[in-house]
Amino acid sequence: MSEWKNLTKSELLEMKSAYDKKYEEFKGLGLKLDMSRGKPSPDLLDLSVGLIDAPPTWTAEDGTDARNYGVLNGVAECRRVFGDLLGIPEDLIIAGNNASLELMYNAYMRLYCFGSLGSKPWKDLPNVKFLCPSPGYDRHFAISQAFGTEMITVPMTADGPDMDVVETLARNDASVKGIWCVPLYSNPQGVVYSDETVRRLAQMPVAADDFRIFWDNAYGVHHIFEEHEIADIFEYAKAVGNWDRIYYFFSTSKVTLPGGGTGMMAASPANVAEQLRHMSIQTIGPDKLDQLRMAHYLKNAEGIRTRMRMLGALLRPKFEIVLDILERELGGTGLVSYIKPKGGYFIAIDTLEGCAKAVVAMAKEAGATLTGAGATYPYGRDPRDTNIRIAPTYPSTEELGKAMELLCLCVKRVSLEKLLAEK
Amino acid sequence: MSEWKNLTKSELLEMKSAYDKKYEEFKGLGLKLDMSRGKPSPDLLDLSVGLIDAPPTWTAEDGTDARNYGVLNGVAECRRVFGDLLGIPEDLIIAGNNASLELMYNAYMRLYCFGSLGSKPWKDLPNVKFLCPSPGYDRHFAISQAFGTEMITVPMTADGPDMDVVETLARNDASVKGIWCVPLYSNPQGVVYSDETVRRLAQMPVAADDFRIFWDNAYGVHHIFEEHEIADIFEYAKAVGNWDRIYYFFSTSKVTLPGGGTGMMAASPANVAEQLRHMSIQTIGPDKLDQLRMAHYLKNAEGIRTRMRMLGALLRPKFEIVLDILERELGGTGLVSYIKPKGGYFIAIDTLEGCAKAVVAMAKEAGATLTGAGATYPYGRDPRDTNIRIAPTYPSTEELGKAMELLCLCVKRVSLEKLLAEK
Numbered sequence: 126m127s128e129w130k131n132l133t134k135s136e137l138l139e140m141k142s143a144y145d146k147k148y149e150e151f152k153g154l155g156l157k158l159d160m161s162r163g164k165p166s167p168d169l170l171d172l173s174v175g176l177i178d179a180p181p182t183w184t185a186e187d188g189t190d191a192r193n194y195g196v197l198n199g200v201a202e203c204r205r206v207f208g209d210l211l212g213i214p215e216d217l218i219i220a221g222n223n224a225s226l227e228l229m230y231n232a233y234m235r236l237y238c239f240g241s242l243g244s245k246p247w248k249d250l251p252n253v254k255f256l257c258p259s260p261g262y263d264r265h266f267a268i269s270q271a272f273g274t275e276m277i278t279v280p281m282t283a284d285g286p287d288m289d290v291v292e293t294l295a296r297n298d299a300s301v302k303g304i305w306c307v308p309l310y311s312n313p314q315g316v317v318y319s320d321e322t323v324r325r326l327a328q329m330p331v332a333a334d335d336f337r338i339f340w341d342n343a344y345g346v347h348h349i350f351e352e353h354e355i356a357d358i359f360e361y362a363k364a365v366g367n368w369d370r371i372y373y374f375f376s377t378s379k380v381t382l383p384g385g386g387t388g389m390m391a392a393s394p395a396n397v398a399e400q401l402r403h404m405s406i407q408t409i410g411p412d413k414l415d416q417l418r419m420a421h422y423l424k425n426a427e428g429i430r431t432r433m434r435m436l437g438a439l440l441r442p443k444f445e446i447v448l449d450i451l452e453r454e455l456g457g458t459g460l461v462s463y464i465k466p467k468g469g470y471f472i473a474i475d476t477l478e479g480c481a482k483a484v485v486a487m488a489k490e491a492g493a494t495l496t497g498a499g500a501t502y503p504y505g506r507d508p509r510d511t512n513i514r515i516a517p518t519y520p521s522t523e524e525l526g527k528a529m530e531l532l533c534l535c536v537k538r539v540s541l542e543k544l545l546a547e548k
Numbered sequence: 549m550s551e552w553k554n555l556t557k558s559e560l561l562e563m564k565s566a567y568d569k570k571y572e573e574f575k576g577l578g579l580k581l582d583m584s585r586g587k588p589s590p591d592l593l594d595l596s597v598g599l600i601d602a603p604p605t606w607t608a609e610d611g612t613d614a615r616n617y618g619v620l621n622g623v624a625e626c627r628r629v630f631g632d633l634l635g636i637p638e639d640l641i642i643a644g645n646n647a648s649l650e651l652m653y654n655a656y657m658r659l660y661c662f663g664s665l666g667s668k669p670w671k672d673l674p675n676v677k678f679l680c681p682s683p684g685y686d687r688h689f690a691i692s693q694a695f696g697t698e699m700i701t702v703p704m705t706a707d708g709p710d711m712d713v714v715e716t717l718a719r720n721d722a723s724v725k726g727i728w729c730v731p732l733y734s735n736p737q738g739v740v741y742s743d744e745t746v747r748r749l750a751q752m753p754v755a756a757d758d759f760r761i762f763w764d765n766a767y768g769v770h771h772i773f774e775e776h777e778i779a780d781i782f783e784y785a786k787a788v789g790n791w792d793r794i795y796y797f798f799s800t801s802k803v804t805l806p807g808g809g810t811g812m813m814a815a816s817p818a819n820v821a822e823q824l825r826h827m828s829i830q831t832i833g834p835d836k837l838d839q840l841r842m843a844h845y846l847k848n849a850e851g852i853r854t855r856m857r858m859l860g861a862l863l864r865p866k867f868e869i870v871l872d873i874l875e876r877e878l879g880g881t882g883l884v885s886y887i888k889p890k891g892g893y894f895i896a897i898d899t900l901e902g903c904a905k906a907v908v909a910m911a912k913e914a915g916a917t918l919t920g921a922g923a924t925y926p927y928g929r930d931p932r933d934t935n936i937r938i939a940p941t942y943p944s945t946e947e948l949g950k951a952m953e954l955l956c957l958c959v960k961r962v963s964l965e966k967l968l969a970e971k
Contacts, residue, residue, distance in 0.1 A: 385837035414808035
């Protein structure tokens with residue numbers, strides 16, 4: 126198929142009339158499809174229902190009665206499962222409750238209210254800026270926005286954030302205080318940060334002495350087609366004395382059950398001590414019985430990896446449907462570009478400029494809900510209006526096939542209008 | 549026994565030498581006793597181990613799959629258990645994770661960072677003051693202190709905070725932004741707020757339009773000798789249009805298991821909507837599986853009340869030992885004053901002025917740990933140095949007897965020194 130931009134007006138008009146008819150047919154089906162949020166489907170959850178049972182004991186390995194108060198940083202066996210998996214010493218890990226998002230929000234809030242390691246609280250600064258590699262995760266950006274941070278969009282490349290842009294901004298402007306990162310199978314594109322990107326993030330000179338990398342390794346073990354590993358950012362940071370720069374987050378929400386998983390934060394000794402100091406005011410400690418459930422159920426890194434292979438096997442057909450239909454319907458048209466993710470939870474496509482909003486609205490009208498166009502950019506504004514996030518994990522393969530056909534159809538129709546207007 | 553202040557110097561000296569000897573004997577015993585924190589003992593926890601099991605279903609009554617994401621305000625059946633118990637409509641309740649302290653901290657933090665219902669954030673005000681009825685709960689005061697609030701000590705009476713003082717301060721100073729309250733069996737004295745106190749708190753004129761009562765009903769069902777009920781503060785507040793003034797907190801930490809309980813916040817519709825707006829940025833939602841465990845295990849108000857009667861039966865002998873030994877050893881001496889609590893988790897005594905710190909230090913030296921003297925006052929400073937908090941719930945009755953004998957002995961010795969110095 127030749128690229129559509131090279132077609133004649135009459136060719137385009139002919140196609141438009143055919144696709145208009147097809148779209149009306151879709152509307153007649155009364156579909157109700159949802160590809161909007163990164164939720165696991167029931168069959169993924171079924172793999173982990175053993176987590177809901179009582180743990181074999183409520184006495185932690187150090188003798189702590191997990192039924193009672195105490196243990197601010199989480200029970201040791203739970204921290205060790207995380208540590209074993211991620212290669213982080215367990216005493217640099219704080220295990221929390223079910224939501225790692227809450228750990229990120231709280232860490233951000235503490236920088237805003239109290240500062241960190243002697244720095245000025247961000248609330249007392251005339252301007253605070255944060256780097257937001259985009260497309261990215263809307264809930265990250267929502268935290269920055271809630272605290273009045275000025276968000277700076279940084280383009281993504283196939284190796285992670287555009288590091289030339291990141292380095293220039295971080296080096297020259299002391300009000301640039303940090304960056305949001307999803308280093309493995311990024312949300313929504315599935316980008317794997319290269320070793321060199323990780324090294325540069327950890328080691329680049331920055332103007333702000335309280336610069337923080339929010340390293341949200343949400344998909345750190347979520348392999349689907351290939352098993353990638355991300356470089357050890359702590360290692361790179363420690364080597365040049367930048368250890369305090371890293372706030373590392375992970376959770377089992379998408380390993381076991383989002384409704385009852387376990388989140389964690391890891392950081393340098395100084396940062397961990399500081400977080401615990403604040404936490405000692407905020408909480409009496411995490412749900413230790415849940416942490417024992419997690420530790421006894423997952424056991425160790427191998428326990429998690431085995432589980433992730435099972436999850437990957439269930440996710441693979443869903444990702445294949447999305448990628449196959451994209452290729453079949455839009456391959457060679459020049460109407461979309463995308464990275465084929467090797468893991469994670471999402472696929473993102475970029476349409477022709479100025480088309481994403483219209484595509485999402487048109488799909489919605491015919492019964493397929495997608496993440497709102499623009500949501501993957503700071504302030505919900507995609508400057509070129511091209512990015513659409515596809516979340517294939519929740520629908521059944523059948524629903525997904527239907528929804529993808531509809532989506533591709535909408536891409537074609539909206540693109541046709543754009544191309545015709547330009548003729 | 550005549551009051552010791554009326555004894556002659558030689559009588560006092562004689563007693564001192566006898567008590568010095570007794571104290572040395574205690575030191576020789578190598579005791580290790582802890583009456584410092586309000587922790588339940590293992591036999592109290594044993595009553596609730598069924599909570600640890602899997603709930604009978606992971607499908608909530610409205611069809612929600614509790615294993616998955618969603619439901620920011622908590623599953624309905626869990627909110628209904630709270631509502632049934634406390635007489636609050638379930639849609640005005642937000643059910644959270646295990647720590648109600650975290651809900652209080654977060655509510656306070658939101659007032660500080662964002663303000664409430666259109667008011668200015670407290671961080672942007674030159675001065676914010678908070679009323680702290682004292683003796684009170686050290687962790688409440690720690691939250692105010694963390695956010696740089698100026699804490700104002702308000703005396704406690706047998707009916708709750710001295711309302712004349714509270715009303716005067718709240719009415720005349722717009723920088724007075726709220727008050728900490730533990731209305732039933734207050735920590736540490738066990739005071740029950742009278743209906744009139746509750747009414748005045750709810751209805752008093754205040755200068756600050758964002759005045760907030762942090763109503764921590766931590767011991768709302770913790771009856772030991774008598775069953776008291778606290779007046780409905782929402783009712784009083786609603787009647788005069790002050791509904792938004794109340795933030796109500798409760799948790800099952802001391803109903804079931806502190807290591808895996810469920811906390812909640814209740815408030816006016818406007819406040820609930822505002823909290824949920826902030827929470828939608830901070831978290832993906834609470835641990836819904838834990839909430840289902842709670843709802844299915846406790847069932848309803850009667851389920852909780854039955855459990856509390858069993859807990860009360862286990863706590864009663866412990867409180868009796870403390871009260872009996874206080875009466876036997878110190879009754880009529882004029883060395884201490886205290887309220888006999890009818891429920892809750894603590895007993896507080898007031899020594900002669902300037903003696904509490906020395907008593908706690910002396911008890912510690914002989915092996916009995918008490919809550920640090922002063923901890924029950926803002927900034928950890930008891931202005932008259934008289935208040936000592938006794939937490940009788942964790943030790944066995946035998947340990948408790950020993951610890952109380954030692955405590956009374958230390959009170960006598962320190963008081964003797966004071967009385968002798970004044971002769």
